Amino acid sequence: xxxxxxxxxxxxxxxxxxxxxxxxxxxxxxxxxxxxxxxxxxxxxxxxxxxxxxxxxxxxxxxxxxxxxxxxxxxxxxxxxxxxx
Amino acid sequence: xxxxxxxxxxxxxxxxxxxxxxxxxxxxxxxxxxxxxxxxxxxxxxxxxxxxxxxxxxxxxxxxxxxxxxxxxxxxxxxxxxxxxxxxxxxxxxxxxxxxxxxxxxxxxxxxxxxxxxxxxxxxxxxxxxxxxxxxxxxxxxxxxxxxxxxxxxxxxxxxxxxxxxxxxxxxxxxxxxxxxxxxxxxxxxxxxxxxxxxxxxxxxxxxxxxxxxxxxxxxxxxxxxxx
Numbered sequence: 001x002x003x004x005x006x007x008x009x010x011x012x013x014x015x016x017x018x019x020x021x022x023x024x025x026x027x028x029x030x031x032x033x034x035x036x037x038x039x040x041x042x043x044x045x046x047x048x049x050x051x052x053x054x055x056x057x058x059x060x061x062x063x064x065x066x067x068x069x070x071x072x073x074x075x076x077x078x079x080x081x082x083x084x085x
Numbered sequence: 086x087x088x089x090x091x092x093x094x095x096x097x098x099x100x101x102x103x104x105x106x107x108x109x110x111x112x113x114x115x116x117x118x119x120x121x122x123x124x125x126x127x128x129x130x131x132x133x134x135x136x137x138x139x140x141x142x143x144x145x146x147x148x149x150x151x152x153x154x155x156x157x158x159x160x161x162x163x164x165x166x167x168x169x170x171x172x173x174x175x176x177x178x179x180x181x182x183x184x185x186x187x188x189x190x191x192x193x194x195x196x197x198x199x200x201x202x203x204x205x206x207x208x209x210x211x212x213x214x215x216x217x218x219x220x221x222x223x224x225x226x227x228x229x230x231x232x233x234x235x236x237x238x239x240x241x242x243x244x245x246x247x248x249x250x251x252x253x254x255x256x257x258x259x260x261x262x263x264x265x266x267x268x269x270x271x272x273x274x275x276x277x278x279x280x281x282x283x284x285x286x287x288x289x290x291x292x293x294x295x296x297x298x299x300x301x302x303x304x305x306x307x308x309x310x311x312x313x
Contacts, residue, residue, distance in 0.1 A: 016276040017268045019293045040275065047276055051266045051295040053237045074275060 005034040012044050021048040039069035046078055055082055086111060090151045090177075091129075092137045092168055094121040097183060097204050098157030100229040102129050113146065137168045140175075149176040156182040156198075162189050166196055173197035204229060230303055233261070238296040239313035248288030256310060258302035260286055265296050 008031035015024035025048045031041055046061035062079035065072050087110055091102040094116040102114045102125060112129040115137055116122055122132045135142045137158075148154070154177045158165040162185060172180045173196065181200040184190040190201045223235035242250055252258050263286050266278040283290060292298070300310065 013270075013276050017270065019268060019295070021294045043275060047268075047278065051268070051278060053295060053297065074271060074273075074277060 002035070005031050005038070008034070009038070009040060009044065012048070016044065016047055016051070019051070021051045024048040025052075037068060039065040039072050039075070041065075042068065043072065043075045046075065050078060050082065058082055087152045088150065089113070090115065090146075090148060090154045092116075092154060092156045093158040093165075093183075094118070094125055095157060095159050097229050098155065099125055101155055101157065104230055106130070113151065115146075138164055138171070140171050143171060143175060148172065151177055153177070153179040153181065156180065158183075160185070165189070166192055169193055169198050170196040227301075231301065232304055232307055233299060233301050234307045234310065235264075235297055235299050236310065238263075238292045238294075238298050239310065241313060242292045242298075243294050243296075244291065246289055246291045247286055250292070252300075256302070257306040258300045258310060260298050261301050262286070262299040263290065263292065263296050264299070265293065 008027050012024045012027040012031065015021070015027060025045065028041055028045045028048065031038075035041070042061045042065035046058045046065060049055075049058035049061055059079060059082050062075045062082070065075040066079065069075075089102075089105050089110055090113045091098050091105075092115045094102065094114055098116075099114075099121070102112050105112045106129045112131075114122070114125050114129045114132040115135050116132075117134065117136050119134050122134050125132050133146065135146065137143060137156075154172045156165055156168050156172070158168060165182060165184075166189075169180055169182050179199045180197065181202060182193050182198040184193055184201045184203055190203070193201050223233075225233040227233060242252075247260060252260060261284075263283040265281050265283065267281045268276055268278045271277050300307065302310075
């Protein structure tokens with residue numbers, strides 16, 4: 001089960017790096033059904049939404065990542081930038 | 086062929102006169118200022134220095150033969166009312182007048198203006214509408230006709246090159262720049278991106294998901310893009 005989750009997380013990263021953000025979001029939603037307590041999942045979601053200029057959804061996702069891991073530095077940086085921007 | 090007379094060659098008046106000329110209509114441009122007449126000179130069929138409140142001068146120009154008159158007189162409300170009245174009395178079929186405020190508009194309609202326009206107000210309303218859209222990042226007014234729009238690339242443009250999209254032919258717009266978030270992997274292995282800007286993209290440049298396009302075009306064409 002957890003292997004599937006890790007695979008999906010990696011696939012989502014591959015999609016993000018290929019600038020296929022919508023596909024990344026679809027993959028992350030699948031991963032969320034397996035494990036919805038992983039901060040990285042929400043961080044990747046935040047990145048994909050931010051790349052698609054969907055500010056509100058990106059803010060929500062980064063907030064969720066931080067609520068699961070308050071020390072998640074890169075999620076904090078993105079959230080701060082989006083809120084200030 | 087329709088004939089137009091444009092009275093008052095400020096920013097609005099001169100833009101209208103030029104736009105009508107570009108569409109091959111016969112345009113007579115009138116202003117009190119020699120400088121403005123010189124400026125518009127070659128671009129319209131005829132440009133003359135005349136005080137449009139002078140009834141005799143208007144008659145001599147054969148104003149009544151024109152189908153439509155556009156009155157775009159600067160700040161002088163009194164002159165704008167007077168000219169509207171004269172044009173109607175001389176028999177110009179359609180008189181379109183730029184109004185400065187509601188009271189001015191009311192008087193214009195009483196003296197016979199067929200159409201009253203508020204270009205600044207209409208532009209401001211359009212701009213407000215655009216800014217309220219989450220897809221729009223910026224809107225710059227270049228003239229009464231042209232503007233620059235910064236907009237999230239419509240889905241139907243994604244994964245296609247500018248050459249394939251033929252935006253100028255199909256939509257009458259030019260892409261001046263593409264703002265792109267370039268993804269990379271952070272040292273900790275997580276994905277991230279940096280913002281990049283491609284200035285003056287060419288036909289081989291592809292539009293990708295999430296790109297922001299900086300496009301130049303007529304307002305009507307930009308509005309079409311917003312609605313995609």
